[in-house]
Amino acid sequence: MKFWTRSLIARLVTSFLLVATIAVALLGYTAYRLGTESIQQSVIERLSVASSLKEGELNRWVDDQRQEVQVLAASPIIRLNAAEVVRNDPNSPIYRSSYQILTTYLPSIVLNKSSLTEIFILSNDGGKIVYSTDKNREGLFRLADRYFIQGQRAALVQNVYPSPITLKPTITIAAPLFDATGKPFGVLAGHINLDRLDQIVFERVGQGETSESYLVDRFNDFVSGQRFGRSDFLRGVHTVGIDAAIRGEDGSALYTNYDGVPVVGVYRWIEKREFALITEISQDEAFAPARRLGLIVFGVGFVLELTIALVIYLLTRQIVRPVSALTRTAAQVAAGDLTVQSTVFTNDEIGVLARTFNRMTTQLRQGREHLEEQVVERTAELRDTNARLQQLATELSEKNQYLQQGLTLAHDIQLGLLPDRPPWHGERLIAAGRSLPSAEVGGDFYTFVDIRDSEHVAVAIGDISGKGVGAALMMALTSSTLEERAREGTQPGALLSELNTRLAPRLKANKMNAALLYAMFDLKKAIMYISNAGMIAPLLIRNGAVSFIDVYGLPLGSLPQLSYTQLEVPLQPGDSIVLMSDGVVEAHNEQGVMFGFEQIEALFMNQPIHNSLDVSLDYTLAQVAEFIGASEQHDDVTLVLLHFNGAEQQ
Structure with missing residues (x-):
């Protein structure tokens, strides 16, 4: 009370602050209420836009998969071979041939199309799965499944349902298969990978940190790409938004979500997909801008209160001498002199302020002295650390140089292992090859073999998956093993099967x-016997025409036991053969365009191979390099050219 009566500044400033604080608080609360009403509509609009985007993306994604399955069902290679598999005995040659073509073609689609987890073909007769990329499902009957029943007549999307095999959520797309006469004989179906469904639903589209989107089916169970429902909601989940959406209503509301958190929610029933899409954000986050607005209004008002109070204070005390003395002392401190002390004239607020100011300057002086000592210590530590870092950098540079020298030596050794010319004599079959690794060392190789009976010679070209030292070592092992068996005259099909084993x-x-x-x-x-384990099919150039020799097979190591077919190709004088790795066909330019098979055919059609194979090699590789341009070479490029001048004269 004595303080109140002795200080005019205290009475004036306190009275002003009391009245102004009440006014500012009312103003802040009013701003908060108005902001909440405005923001609620804005949040609902944002959530509605996000829900519309997700719904559209879900429908487009499913429609894209349906179109993909329809395209596959209309593909001639699938329709013709599927018809043979459905209508022929499994032991017949035509069945085995068609089955092999499907086995070569469809798994590659599943591998390259991340949205398809399985492609399978069902016979109209009994719904039997006659072919599947999942071999464990072949021979099963799906006679009662909806996608089989309706898929015989038209393309069908069977929305999310529990798989009878995995019990996980599944979407299946089916389309009818027609033979060449237009008669339906089966159904092509595919299971979709639902990871994309989770990505679309769970992705936040600028909605906020607590925003959440999820799907609920008509049985009030959560739906995701991995499971139905949740263990903590065994009887289904119920909220105002979920129940309204399942009733077929679209709208928005403020309610409590399944975790008991107050939320702003937008809900809608997606009839086409047969589930509800719920998008929510916590009310705490949604209305945070309104709270910030209220706090800002209150804060600005409070700052104004303090400003006015300071003005009142200065006007009241401007004639007081201690203020001037304290100001001069503060100026000296601001200039860097922390040794000065302010004279204390009174025991009121100014006197207390002067004594506090003196304590502050003392603490600042002591703090600066301590800080200077710390700076000296830290500078010495940094100097030592920098010296150690420089030493480590020097050591790393030396080790990197040593490693680079080793890789260069390995590169020279690897190129030295590849033959420039074949070991056989005579001009009946001339050959030349070239390999350009994409890294210091690569996995491509080729070799020429002079078989011991002097009537046969052989050529091989290979590509080990990967790049670098590991691929180069595996290349050397494969090449040496092949040459060892090839010199004994082993037929190509048997040789590849043995190498695989x-x-x-x-x-x-x-x-x-x-x-x-x-x-x-x-x-x-004058016969060429050839087998292929995963390489690009060879080119045959005959009488100015260029064509690929249809010989295919899985790469070595794909399966423990593999049998390889062997093709017999009669040769004519003047025939040329081109062997190449996938680095030639898959070379990309700066725009990401692939060199491709068509350019390969056109290149050799316009530039026939002749006896000067080195000229043809240089020209071909130069064309590939020109196509690549400034783009990086991503894979090894290997090319082998052969020219047949005629069989041995009898």
């Missing part, structure tokens, strides 16, 4: 596979 364990252990093409030439009979 011997190398599969090592390839699997290193998570690699080896593509390999092996061709053996009977120079006396």
